[in-house]
Amino acid sequence: QKEVEQNSGPLSVPEGAIASLNCTYSDRVSQSFFWYRQYSGKSPELIMSIYSNGDKEDGRFTAQLNKASQYVSLLIRDSQPSDSATYLCAVNVNFNKFYFGSGTKLNVKP
Amino acid sequence: DAGVTQSPTHLIKTRGQQVTLRCSPISGHKSVSWYQQVLGQGPQFIFQYYEKEERGRGNFPDRFSARQFPNYSSELNVNALLLGDSALYLCASSGTGGTDEQYFGPGTRLTVT
Numbered sequence: 001q002k003e004v005e006q007n008s009g010p011l012s013v014p015e016g017a018i019a020s021l022n023c024t025y026s027d028r029v030s031q032s033f034f035w036y037r038q039y040s041g042k043s044p045e046l047i048m049s050i051y052s053n054g055d056k057e058d059g060r061f062t063a064q065l066n067k068a069s070q071y072v073s074l075l076i077r078d079s080q081p082s083d084s085a086t087y088l089c090a091v092n093v094n095f096n097k098f099y100f101g102s103g104t105k106l107n108v109k110p
Numbered sequence: 111d112a113g114v115t116q117s118p119t120h121l122i123k124t125r126g127q128q129v130t131l132r133c134s135p136i137s138g139h140k141s142v143s144w145y146q147q148v149l150g151q152g153p154q155f156i157f158q159y160y161e162k163e164e165r166g167r168g169n170f171p172d173r174f175s176a177r178q179f180p181n182y183s184s185e186l187n188v189n190a191l192l193l194g195d196s197a198l199y200l201c202a203s204s205g206t207g208g209t210d211e212q213y214f215g216p217g218t219r220l221t222v223t
Contacts, residue, residue: 004152032209043200043214044153051209088152095208096166098143100152 006101019076023089034090114215133201141207142184160207
């Protein structure tokens with residue numbers, strides 16, 4: 001079982017819609033959780049971090065964490081074509097190891 | 111402020127050779143992590159260094175080694191290169207490591223022929 005699982009997609013949404021990206025993780029001692037965006041041929045760019053259960057909002061982005069269910073999600077409101085990219089979920093385990101999912105490809109159609 | 115810098119941008123090596131990749135973290139950051147990313151996959155954790163000490167190691171063979179210098183820059187060395195080592199090598203910078211947010215550099219694209 002992989003430490004971090006993501007649906008590879010592609011997830012297609014129309015412009016202006018809400019995109020919902022999901023991630024599950026296997027290690028219960030995971031401490032912190034991150035979402036990155038990666039455009040083709042570029043390095044990952046940090047979108048948000050979340051450390052405790054609940055929701056965290058930053059502009060059009062909302063991260064949701066449920067440690068009991070070992071589940072973290074990212075909502076993108078008012079999706080734009082420029083949001084089309086691969087979204088990577090990352091989990092920190094034991095303070096010093098990071099595991100990434102394989103990413104979900106998002107296509108926002110104009 | 112300058113972000114994370116990596117050099118070189120691209121590199122072509124032959125099987126069996128050795129390679130050294132370099133990374134300078136964001137000013138004020140003391141921790142550097144290295145990742146390998148092959149096409150279609152997420153980054154795989156190789157090492158984390160903080161204050162010149164190795165803090166974490168991923169599941170990579172001993173051919174991979176790294177070090178961090180007093181100015182917090184870092185080098186990743188890979189010996190006896192294999193074709194499967196062809197990948198994008200990413201360096202990430204964070205304040206103190208641990209659970210801190212990590213910021214990635216542009217990466218070094220390594221091709222092994």
